Amino acid sequence: MVAIHIESNPAIMMGKPVVAGTRITVELILEKLAAGETVEQLLVAHPRLTREGILAALDFAM
Secondary structure (H helix, E strand, O other): OOOOOEEOOOOOHHHOOEEOOOOOEHHHHHHHHHOOOOHHHHHHHOOOOOHHHHHHHHHHHO
């Protein structure tokens, strides 16, 4: 299993923290979860996102 992590690169999404290997920001994940979207809905809406990526975003935010 590959460890999912959060990365920040000025060339990707203006340096906002993203799930590694994607352009999906931690901010977007947190906003959608706070608005009531489920993990399953996030996974369907963003096929490159994984459950582990969502958990990494939550860990990063803590």
